[in-house]
Amino acid sequence: MAATTDAAASGSALDTFPRWLLQHERVRGGKTATREKDLGIWQSWTWQQVAAETRAMAAGLAELGFQRGDHLAIIGDNRPRLYWAMCAAQMLGGIPVPLYQDAVAAEMVFALQDAEIRIAIVEDQEQVDKLLEVREQCPALAHILYDDPRGMRHYKQTCVQSVDEIVAMGGIHNRNQPEFIPGEIAQGRGDDVAIMLYTSGTTGKPKGVCQTHSALIAAATGGCSFDNISPADEILSYLPMAWVGDNLFSYAQALVAGFTVNCPESGETVMTDLREIGPTYYFAPPRVFENLLTQVMIRMEDAGAVKRGLFHYFMAVAKRCGAEILDGKPVAAADRLLYAMGNLLIYGPLRNVLGMSRIRVAYTAGAAIGPDLFRFYRSIGINLKQLYGQTETCAYVCLQPDREIEFDSVGKPAPQVEIRIAANGEILVRGPMLLKEYFKRPDATAEVIDAEGWFHTGDAGFLDAAGQLKIIDRAKDVGKLATGAMFAPNYIENKLKFFPHIKEAVAFGHDRDMVCAFVNIDMGAVGNWAERRGLAYSGYTDLAGKAEVHELIQECVEKVNAELAHDAMLAETQIHRFLILHKELDPDDDELTRTRKVRRSFIAEKYGVLIDALYAGKASQYIETVVKFEDGRSGKVAADLGIRDVKTFPAGAAAKQAA
Amino acid sequence: MAETVSERQIGDVVLDLRNISLAFGGVNALSDISFDVREHEIRAIIGPNGAGKSSMLNVINGVYQPQQGEVVLRGQRFEKMSPGHAARAGIARTFQNIALFKGMSVLDNIMTGRNLKMKSNILQQAVWWGPAQREELAHREKVEEIIDFLEIQHIRKTPVGRLPYGLQKRVDLGRALAMEPSILLLDEPMAGMNIEEKQDMSRFILDVNDQLGTTIVLIEHDMGVVMDISDRIVVLDYGKKIGDDTPDEVRANPEVIAAYLGASH
Incomplete structure (x- = not known):
């Protein structure tokens, strides 16, 4: 692979995710790329190990007949293997399609049929059972590969295999034909579709949103430069892989910036895992922040009188000046002193309990966040910000810049993004992060992207005096x-x-x-x-x-x-x-x-x-x-x-x- | 978990109870009961309250000594079984009333189940040095496997007393599994549980039986559960055996219907 180094390292050639993976393998091969807690211990994989494993998985998929342009279903919680499977599919020019892991079998049928899924990589027995249940309705489905072997011993169906087998098979393949995978990666192009995500479809059937490598990479690069995200950052990945937000943060940005992705032990251990890892970069929908705050408040009510008194006193101080201090605004010296004391006694320990001691940047999106909730986190020194975007824009339209936080706006247009407000108040967006198309739905694509390339978000809003976007409603409700x-x-x-x-x-x-x-x-x-x-x-x-x-x-x-x-x-x-x-x-x-x-x-x-x-x-x-x-x-x-x-x-x- | 059997196959008789009679003063708890348990099977004991089910389990693991009869464990005859001997022979049990240390964490509670397997002496353990340290790490690994198996990672460090009842039952099962038993006695594993907890527990019992190859003897009141998961069922009534067969046969047995299942079945 020596021949490719210079061209790839120049930056311009890093136009697909597999190329980014190889880049990290070269530049920071020994650094931890992925962690997962298993049997009570954090297991880690370096970029070299991840790249090797991904190549083997890709070769294994190729042996099963996976081809350029094929779709690969991925169903399960945030497991390292499932993230690697996305990249493995992309190495072969295929398109990963993550589906919501908690959907019942019948809800998966549409996507499986629509995307003509032939191979699915799933987490465990539960997901295998769901796919077997709907197999008759999805005749194309020929291979179901599972990650966790628990309970799988008695499955005699030939279509069910473990990912281990595929990786072993691919490993042998790669030893015999070391130039096969690099050759496949070399054929990839930036405007190939990198991923397909189904929109939830509140009205009518779900639509497959096709995003290209270059769109996702543009969104990830813009986001990372906006907040100075570096390889030293850490993120905890616990949101559904089928959600565009997880895709942007745990996959696209992780590969572009080269930071470490941590996978929790299970859905219930997220709080503990968060404390153990202490991520520096964090993303959650408002309800997660709300639940955390409620837990803190309930526990404070049960605390002793002294602790409770201190807590309320210093929370009042934080409410008065905490957010301003974080924003770098002028604050009276007496308040600053009180805040410093509060930081020592209350805010610091509180951040620690929340697992947010090391957070540099935290984002929330997906729904409106209450101003009090938002202010609470900012006032105890957590740099929580809002972003705005949708599946069709790689969750990348507006970001709140540091020190210019307005509680009721979603921030300024992100790098390379143009925003216009239509006459009826609808927000129109243009930029490199827009979807390529809805899968097999040119009619729907034509409906949302107009002749000048503006994407119609369906949200109504306006830009305020400071140039920040305020979302007010769904356009059709206005x-x-x-x-x-x-x-x-x-x-x-x-x-x-x-x-x-x-x-x-x-x-x-x-x-x-x-x-x-x-x-x-x-x-x-x-x-x-x-x-x-x-x-x-x-x-x-x-x-x-x-x-x-x-x-x-x-x-x-x-x-x-x-x-x-x-x-x-x-x-x-x-x-x-x-x-x-x-x-x-x-x-x-x-x-x-x-x-x-x-x-x-x-x-x-x-x-x-x-x-x-x-x-x-x-x-x-x-x-x-x-x-x-x-x-x-x-x-x-x-x-x-x-x-x-x-x-x-x-x-x-x-x-x-x-x- | 590490050791798994290649295929679940019901094997030879591992535990044979012959003509067991047990009396407390004038009360006959068990009179002349015989039944056997085969390797890898799930064997249920059912019966109305006071039928002698728990006494039967207590006889098996040596808490009670029957006045008559004998327990044959893998061909070895015992007129007097003791709890210590039963444990060393690979018999573990859970209790109807949970027997855990409420103030200790889930992890520590399950660790107590490894006690029998610890070789280092108390002095070595106290200073946590050399072989004791290595041994503890190995045991901890085993305990983590059980935690993973029972899906209780999120409460690993939680004191047992703070857990809801259903989870305590699961921890109790974990403590019994830590002995790596070949025969597991479960005394009403689903008592007081809601439907969802019962489903979970049923699945764990089946998984233990299937993946670890453990033979299971269980007492349970929930007929639906018993009929679903057992291979064979013994029916007791006032200390007498009135039925011993597969679930379907037991369901059809008129004597059993009269004594226990009632007209609705």
């Missing part, structure tokens, strides 16, 4: 007030729901002259609040009807209004009137979807009388509703609902007043 101002119900509802006291909210305003809202209180949080005040109540309906609770919720709504007033584009959509519903919105009553999304039009119809009352300016409205109980019986809930007017603020001026 309406207009009668005055013509843009009305983004989800955005307003999310802002309301970020308050712990508000569980659900429904905003109305399309084609009307002002915005009004329904609110569901959070029974746990408000119940607790009421108990601490000695406020007696008999149930949800009773509690929701209390004047004190209305007072509490009104404060929340006014804070939201103050924030809305801050944005010129949204100032007109401040909430003028609200009411607290007498029952909790429930999927059993068809008011929410099973994934707990509000079904706005259904609710508008069902509670039409309440909406009329809101807009007619009434002070209260009587309503009777039939509810379904879990055992199938139904009953009636009736109440006289109070309706409140809320203070609104003049555009642009109000942020300080209510805060």
Whole structure:
């Protein structure tokens, strides 16, 4: 391979992932590339070992008849072998297709048929069983290769083999024909499809998103240079491999930057493994951060009085100045001193417990993150940032730059990415990281990429004065007030729901002259609040009807209004009137979807009388509703609902007043 | 785990109980019971409360000494079996009421199951030097294999007392497996478990039997579980044996139906 060194090392030739792997094998062959905890011990593999193993796996796949352009299904938790299998397929010019490991067999059928999967590499017996179950529906499926041999001894089917066998076979192949794999790698091109990911398909069938090597490498290179990611970094890979986020962070960026990927022992040990590894680079959806915070808070409530007192005192200090110190903004010397003490006593140990002591950069994406949650992590010195992107853009559109963090924006356009806002508010994106196409769906591809090469994200948003992107809603949900101002119900509802006291909210305003809202209180949080005040109540309906609770919720709504007033584009959509519903919105009553999304039009119809009352300016409205109980019986809930007017603020001026 | 049998095959009789009678004062707990257990099989003992099931297990591993009858273990006759001898002969058991050290971690609890296999003396162990250190590392490796096998990596360092009941049962099984037994006695392994925990436990029992080749004798109340996983079933009622057959035959046996299964079966 000596002949290729100079050309490959120059950088321009590093246009496929297998070439990056060989590059690391040459440059940092002895450095740890992958770690996995097994039998209680962290096992490691150097870049040399990974490259050799991957080459052997590739040769083994070739012996099974895997060819250029074929798709390789990969199903399982984050195991080193499964990551290597992705690269092995790419060495042969094939396309790995990771599928969600927790999907039931029937859900996998579509992807297996659509991608004409002939070979699948899976983690264990569980996945083998699923594939065997649907084998008749997928006649092309000829080989199922498993990584973990547990429980596999009695499988007599000839199509089931262990990855070990394939690797051994490939090893022999490579000894006999050492030039075969390098030759295959040499045929690879940057615009070959590197990976295919199926989008979840909330509407209609899933679509296979085809991403090329050059798109993923551009996204990975941009991200790594943006945050100065180096080979010294460490990441823990525990998110589903079929998710674009894991692909970008644990595969594309790991190969481009050459940092170490750590695979946890099992799904349940992630917290412990996180503490043991102490990653420097971290990526998680908001709910992970939320769960971590909840665990900390629960444990603090059980701690002794001194610890608890210290914790609350210093958390107040952090809330006051922690985020500013991280951003490098000016902070009073006294606060700085207090923060330094807090760092010694509370924040440092807390970061350690969370496994985040060494984190330089942490990202969250996938859903909106509550500002309080976001601020909490930043205030204890964890550089948590948001990014924005979708499967079609390699999860790479916007990143928050260090020291320019705005809590409600997703940051500035990433290197090489162009952003434009269409007339209807939709965000359009252009750049090297865009998908090549949807697999076998030229119609769908033409729908999302226009003639000028802009990708239509389907999200509505705007660029603020500082050039940072704010996402407000799905474009199709965005309406207009009668005055013509843009009305983004989800955005307003999310802002309301970020308050712990508000569980659900429904905003109305399309084609009307002002915005009004329904609110569901959070029974746990408000119940607790009421108990601490000695406020007696008999149930949800009773509690929701209390004047004190209305007072509490009104404060929340006014804070939201103050924030809305801050944005010129949204100032007109401040909430003028609200009411607290007498029952909790429930999927059993068809008011929410099973994934707990509000079904706005259904609710508008069902509670039409309440909406009329809101807009007619009434002070209260009587309503009777039939509810379904879990055992199938139904009953009636009736109440006289109070309706409140809320203070609104003049555009642009109000942020300080209510805060 | 390291040693696996090539194919699960029910072999010869390894444990034969002949005419066992056991009485406590005037109460006959077991009267004239005979049955055998074959190598690699899953043998269930069922019966209503007070039928003598746990007493039977206690006779097998020498906690109770029967007034009459004998236990034949791999051709060797014992009129008096002792717990120590049973353990050395490769018989391990779990208990109906979990017998673990609540304040110790899962890892340490399973490690106690290796006690019998430790060769170094207490002094060497105390200073953790030379052979004692090497020995402990080897035992730790074995224990890690069991932790992996039972999928309890996430609670490795958790004190047992903090665990939910279902997991404690699994740790109890792990402690018994640490002895690398050839015969495993399970006293109501699924008592007090929900359906999901029962399914998990059934799978672990089948895996132990299948992959480690361990012979299993179990007492269980859940008829669904017993019928699903056992090869042969002994039915006891008030200290007497009223049935001994395959699950299908037992299910059809009128005497068993009358005594235990009830009309609904």
